[in-house]
């Protein structure tokens with residue numbers, strides 16, 4: 001069936017808008033896609049050789065379509081006027097003020113885009129919530145449209161994004177599912193089918209789930225909450241392993257072999273980070289409270305409490321290992337991104353761990369292969385004047401006179417470091433705190449390191 005969609009506008013050129021639209025542009029060369037943003041610098045970067053976000057495979061995808069049917073600009077009003085379908089892909093951070101402060105989602109950017117659509121659309125459009133939003137946000141968007149002078153009936157769809165950073169391109173190429181929610185009216189169902197037709201160009205029909213609006217909106221928050229809950233669950237068990245001599249990786253393997261549990265997302269760590277898990281769970285907690293369900297709210301809040309405890313516990317272990325004195329000690333920090341294969345540091349657990357070590361007046365030599373130094377300084381609320389925070393461009397620079405190596409992100413290249421040479425360059429006793437359980441601990445102990453890891457019998 002020929003698609004009725006010839007032009008797409010995506011408002012928000014971030015981690016979701018950029019890669020998602022690059023994939024659609026590649027799969028649908030006949031559709032023109034305008035990705036627009038208010039951030040001029042970001043748009044200039046999307047139009048340059050060095051893209052604003054690092055994601056394996058992204059630059060090739062963008063290079064293929066940019067200037068052909070994929071365009072990045074700040075011309076939001078024009079792109080909205082011309083588009084058949086408009087994706088709202090703006091940020092939805094946690095509210096920091098007023099009612100619902102530190103819990104509810106701040107929907108001001110979504111509302112602002114809705115207003116711009118209401119003011120500029122000259123005929124009815126399909127408007128797609130791509131951002132993660134609280135259940136019933138479509139009602140608020142519709143209220144903005146209904147109050148506008150034109151009063152066009154734009155169909156509002158929910159089509160949450162499930163990509164994970166670091167694997168965004170393969171996630172977009174071959175998603176487990178595409179979720180589309182819409183009104184169960186003839187117009188709503190027709191809009192759902194039009195959006196499904198786009199995805200159906202490369203995603204089999206059986207993987208496209210169609211639901212009502214509210215199920216789709218809520219499912220996104222719930223998916224993130226369940227994923228985060230698994231990490232908190234295994235992290236809680238990691239603490240018990242350390243006390244009992246069990247090995248958390250062996251436990252994860254044993255329970256993950258049960259097909260009802262499954263093996264994924266059971267890597268014990270220093271805690272989860274990233275821009276979304278915390279904010280989306282807070283949002284879920286707020287919704288439960290709002291609808292008078294304090295027990296359900298408390299249940300989900302405990303996932304966050306466990307995560308905070310795990311970060312704190314790991315940092316405390318480092319300080320304890322030095323008998324509570326790390327003042328003036330040099331510590332090598334390997335990794336700052338919230339996970340490997342991304343340059344994103346939002347809510348990275350590395351921030352909490354580093355801040356705690358800095359409170360104790362340690363000197364940190366930090367290396368991350370993809371995170372720009374300014375992002376690290378900003379995250380730690382400091383700058384290059386601070387001699388306790390030194391950003392290195394090579395991991396080997398971080399070992400000189402260091403007392404400990406602390407692995408905070410699971411970058412593959414950390415496995416290939418010459419730890420014999422590192423050990424020689426360091427002060428003795430030399431420690432390794434492996435916050436991601438990615439190194440060969442037996443080998444490191446053989447070299448002479450004292451090793452502490454997550455959820456393992458620690459044989460220092």
Ligand code: NAD
Nearest residue numbers: 012013014015016037038039089090091092109131132161
């Ligand atoms: P981001 O901050 O990287 O990008 C959002 C962009 O929207 C920014 O560049 C901002 O300038 C732009 N923007 C804000 N208001 C605007 C306006 N009125 N007009 C034009 N542009 C505007 O955020 P992100 O990480 O891409 O996340 C976007 C949404 O997708 C969030 O709701 C998030 O929860 C959700 N999400 C994110 C991920 C992820 O991996 N980062 C995955 C799935 C879902």
Ligand code: UGA
Nearest residue numbers: 161162163164165231265266267269272273274276338339
């Ligand atoms: C997560 C979800 O996986 C995506 O489906 C979702 O679209 C996205 O949030 C979002 O809504 O933003 P992302 O945060 O990019 O994706 O990355 P994840 O792979 O989920 O990792 C999140 C955090 O959990 C990372 O800090 C990671 O290191 C940690 N993690 C993950 C563990 O500690 N252990 C694990 O087993 C898995």
